[in-house]
Amino acid sequence: MFNRLKTAGALCLALCATALPAQDYPSKPIRMIVPNAPSGLADISARIVAVKLAEALGQPVVVDNRAGAGGTIGTAVAVKAPADGYTLLTVFDSHATNPHLFNHLDYDGLRDLAPVSLLVRGPLLLAAHPKSGFRSTQELLRAAKSRPGEIKFASVGPGSPARLLMELLKVEARIDVANIPYKGAGAAVTDLIGGQVDAIFATIPTLLPHVRDGRLLALAVTSPKRNAAVPGVPTMNETIPGFVAESWVGMLAPAQTPREIIARLNAETIKILAQPEIRARFAELGYETGGGTPAQLDQWIRNETARWGKLIRAQKITLE
Numbered sequence: 001m002f003n004r005l006k007t008a009g010a011l012c013l014a015l016c017a018t019a020l021p022a023q024d025y026p027s028k029p030i031r032m033i034v035p036n037a038p039s040g041l042a043d044i045s046a047r048i049v050a051v052k053l054a055e056a057l058g059q060p061v062v063v064d065n066r067a068g069a070g071g072t073i074g075t076a077v078a079v080k081a082p083a084d085g086y087t088l089l090t091v092f093d094s095h096a097t098n099p100h101l102f103n104h105l106d107y108d109g110l111r112d113l114a115p116v117s118l119l120v121r122g123p124l125l126l127a128a129h130p131k132s133g134f135r136s137t138q139e140l141l142r143a144a145k146s147r148p149g150e151i152k153f154a155s156v157g158p159g160s161p162a163r164l165l166m167e168l169l170k171v172e173a174r175i176d177v178a179n180i181p182y183k184g185a186g187a188a189v190t191d192l193i194g195g196q197v198d199a200i201f202a203t204i205p206t207l208l209p210h211v212r213d214g215r216l217l218a219l220a221v222t223s224p225k226r227n228a229a230v231p232g233v234p235t236m237n238e239t240i241p242g243f244v245a246e247s248w249v250g251m252l253a254p255a256q257t258p259r260e261i262i263a264r265l266n267a268e269t270i271k272i273l274a275q276p277e278i279r280a281r282f283a284e285l286g287y288e289t290g291g292g293t294p295a296q297l298d299q300w301i302r303n304e305t306a307r308w309g310k311l312i313r314a315q316k317i318t319l320e
Helices: 002-024 043-057 069-080 092-102 137-146 161-173 185-194 205-213 258-275 276-284 293-316
Strands: 030-034 060-065 088-094 112-126 153-157 178-182 200-205 216-222 246-253 290-291
Touching: 030 043, 030 069, 043 060, 043 088, 043 112, 043 246, 043 258, 069 088, 069 092, 069 112, 088 092, 088 112, 092 293, 112 137, 112 161, 112 205, 112 258, 112 293, 137 178, 137 216, 153 161, 153 185, 161 178, 161 200, 161 293, 178 185, 178 258, 185 205, 200 205, 205 216, 216 293, 246 258, 246 290, 246 293, 258 276, 258 290, 276 290
Parallel strands: 030 060, 030 088, 153 178, 153 200
Antiparallel strands: 088 246, 112 200, 112 216, 112 246, 112 290
16 A cells, blocks of 8 residues: 555646646746748747747747758757756747758657747748840740740859748759849848849748739749738749648647647737737748647648758759
8 A cells, every 4th residue: 555655646746747837837928949040931020029928938038040051050959958948949940941951950850840830821922023025924834945044043052941931842843944143131132133144933921022012023922822011923833733832830849748738829829820910920921920839830841851852952052
């Protein structure tokens, strides 16, 4: 009898010890690492959500930008942080492509991080210079087929959506275009406006101001359906069936973060993303709010990792 009571007592203590962090959570500020530079999609999403998450949890949520090496530096910092719910990580597209571009990472993006929630998802925009000679995706494709290798596409980094969607376009449309690499989106867009390059794939917030003032032409969006932020702009899918790709942002935590804390963060985040003002704010940027379960985000990341990995290998894309 005594041994049974002792065993039961030990089990109770273990369960209580496991539940205690979730009961007291959070009792201090939370750090939300963004492994990218300020003003990018991951940073914008993190800051919008962080304000509301702080209100819901009763503790400050501090955004910490740790940019560099395609997002791998900040991600490594998050992976090495204590798995106690006080460090979160907000990633976007490059999180799914980095495993295929870097020969040696200090972490496994699937094994070492726990999914919390998809924050936002939305299309990229194909834009061209007004004097490029084409005012639709069809005209761009005709020009590329008649002048192989001459149409110049700006891209930002080997694993960026700009580069990968250009490569996808080459495969799906069976065309050859020139890749013109840039270190940052600002320089790429500046040269596109100046006519040094012909076209680019980029996020809607990056290009929309220039489309509205007539300095760039919006040719298509990469989502399955048309986007209210750029009404009248067709989808790539209308010209090339099956050409669909979306930019996205997800919230993660270090692996082994208590499930109760992950569940709390997921529940609060879903409530935030459902708020009309939050939905409207992201809609203005061309995005829809995410939500869903941690398991759904995990599957999303696995699908994106597999999809873009196949393209990266097929097109022999490297960091050089």
